[in-house]
Amino acid sequence: MTTVTTRTVAYPADNLTMIGHLALPAGAERRPAVLIGPEGTGLSDVERRRAEALAELGYVALTFDLHGGRYLEDPQEMLARCMPLLADPDRMRGIGHAALDVLRAEPRADPDRTAAIGYGTGGAVALELGRDGVDLRAIATVNGLITGRPGEAARIRCPVWAGVGSEDPIMPPAQREAFTAEMQAAGVDWRLVVYGGALHAFHHPPVDHAAPPGVGHHPRHAQRAWRDIVALLTECLPVTD
Numbered sequence: 001m002t003t004v005t006t007r008t009v010a011y012p013a014d015n016l017t018m019i020g021h022l023a024l025p026a027g028a029e030r031r032p033a034v035l036i037g038p039e040g041t042g043l044s045d046v047e048r049r050r051a052e053a054l055a056e057l058g059y060v061a062l063t064f065d066l067h068g069g070r071y072l073e074d075p076q077e078m079l080a081r082c083m084p085l086l087a088d089p090d091r092m093r094g095i096g097h098a099a100l101d102v103l104r105a106e107p108r109a110d111p112d113r114t115a116a117i118g119y120g121t122g123g124a125v126a127l128e129l130g131r132d133g134v135d136l137r138a139i140a141t142v143n144g145l146i147t148g149r150p151g152e153a154a155r156i157r158c159p160v161w162a163g164v165g166s167e168d169p170i171m172p173p174a175q176r177e178a179f180t181a182e183m184q185a186a187g188v189d190w191r192l193v194v195y196g197g198a199l200h201a202f203h204h205p206p207v208d209h210a211a212p213p214g215v216g217h218h219p220r221h222a223q224r225a226w227r228d229i230v231a232l233l234t235e236c237l238p239v240t241d
Contacts, residue, residue: 004055006048009062013098014091016068020099021048023055023062024108032137032237033109035100035129036063037122039201040082042071046204047119050226057230058239060109064099066121073209082121089149092128100129113137115158115237117229119203120144130156138236140229143200145171145179145192153186160190161232163225165198169214193228195221 003026011018021043025031034054038047043065051061066085072078085091096116104111115138116126123144130139131148133155140161160183164171176192183190195202199216203225206217 004052006052006055009102011098011102013065013095014068014085016065018065018095018098019043019069020065020102021051021063022060022103022106023048023051024060024106025055025058028108030110031058031060031108032113032115032239033060033062033103033106033111034233034237035096035103035114035116035118035126036061037096037116037118037125038063038066039120039122039204040066040078041073041207042067042078044071047122054233057233059233059237060103060106062099062103062106064095064102064122064125066095073207075210075212079212086121086124086146089128089131089152092125093132096125096129097132097134100134113237115139115233117141117233118144120201127160130158130160133157138232140232142203142225142229143168143171145175147175147178147182151186153182153188156183156186156188158189159232159236160188161193161228162191163193163195163203163228165200165202165218165221166194166196167198167214168200168202170200170212193225195225197221 054061117140118126123141202218
């Protein structure tokens, strides 16, 4: 296991002061970089550990913030914040660009070799960066299969991987079909993995607060989805010594 260094980073976005979590691999050389977006509840230790896991693999990883340093345990407060955000591509892009600027400014990060992955709302932000034409090597979204404005998916310049639970009521078959139709029509190199029996946010360990209906952890599929994301990064954004 490599030695990982972490620190918090504060930066402005969406009229808030965001508090991200940066993880750096051992060494001093530049490395490929990965932006990580959290679920709608916001940045938690789950996403911090994912950044650190990617740093152990040799990536510079930044988990971005959605709510100005807050974690929204109350489902109603979370929905009141996230639903208008998900309906506003420009706001999502603003949040994504602000975090991506921080990541690319990190001296250890190779600004020309970056990827964006995300979960739920964070996955939607990653997709909007692609639809905005950002030069990314890969995009991965888990249970965040949000369609964009007409025609803008054609600006995506990298492979897109998406994962969703078969029993996810928030991302039902009709939403999956709309997303894949958008990707196909735009000529995107896309993949969709449907994890049988899994609910929304199946990747996220159980929480000790209330959660919206249709949310549930699926340990096996959580591990599989993580392996799929790492495989995508290995393919599209390899770490070279």
